[in-house]
Amino acid sequence: MLLFFCGIELDEDFRNLSEYGIHEFSEIIVFLKTMNRLRDDPPSRKLSVIVQTSSSLLNAATIPVEMKDSSTVNDLRELLLSNKILPQEDYLFIHKQRIMRDNCSLRWHGVESGDFLYVFKGTVSRGEY
Template structure:
């Protein structure tokens, strides 16, 4: 299968096998792009891939998955690409300049606008080049955002903001990694208004998981502890992948 390696706005694909060691993938990157293995750090959803494991240990990696590469010493060919870009966010009567990362999602851009300007996230509708940026989980790169791009913000009237639907029950499967409970599949019933943190606490209260820190993944995306299953778009029958560890968020 093919995976996409992303580094500072530069993307390239490589062929990999499900049983391939992470170290072998780093060797391929060194051979094709000249980045020393010792300088490479590979991550998916802010979670570092460990040299001694293989792709089978990471259920969230599949065909087309984006694996992010950072390196202590970047070849000149890749140094020309910069993840950080400045864009202009245009309101009806004012403009705001914001620095973003090309890998930011539409949702995270709305969060930055909210922090800078105070505009409620629920009221925002974003447009770029005449088209609405509807998918909140697509990256800015996928929408073609580049340096000095202009994003237009339309504000919904509060009376038109759709009320939150009532909570509903979800039958889920929590899939652990092979290094945790021998890759167990755990059926869980939750409300879609429950947070990710509450899912973890339920598993700990049932003595299924020891009291520790865990990372949850849904559809190849890192889940936020204090956000609800509904916020993450979790549907009935979905799988949540769980790994032991914590994530340090930067920026």
């Protein structure tokens, strides 16, 4: 099992959770390692999703996109940037009212064909409590 907090893997060096900045209600991501990923992972599926930009980007454009569900949010960002659909900026992607993590797959986020993904200019920074 692998544990991540704010994109940082929690080591097995027996540090206290507070040393990582983990507090009550912090979100820890758990990945289960498997011995045979090919056997355990479902085959990749092609998704048809709609990327909806905010009103400050391209006058709230609706962009149909096809990608594999194994593609990451970074892959989606690069596709939109390389096709000059989005200008070179920092963006947040939102699915079902949750900020999507750049290095996680669309499958990991629970994205299904027909879903809307919303994109906004900006970044996320985590402040101290």
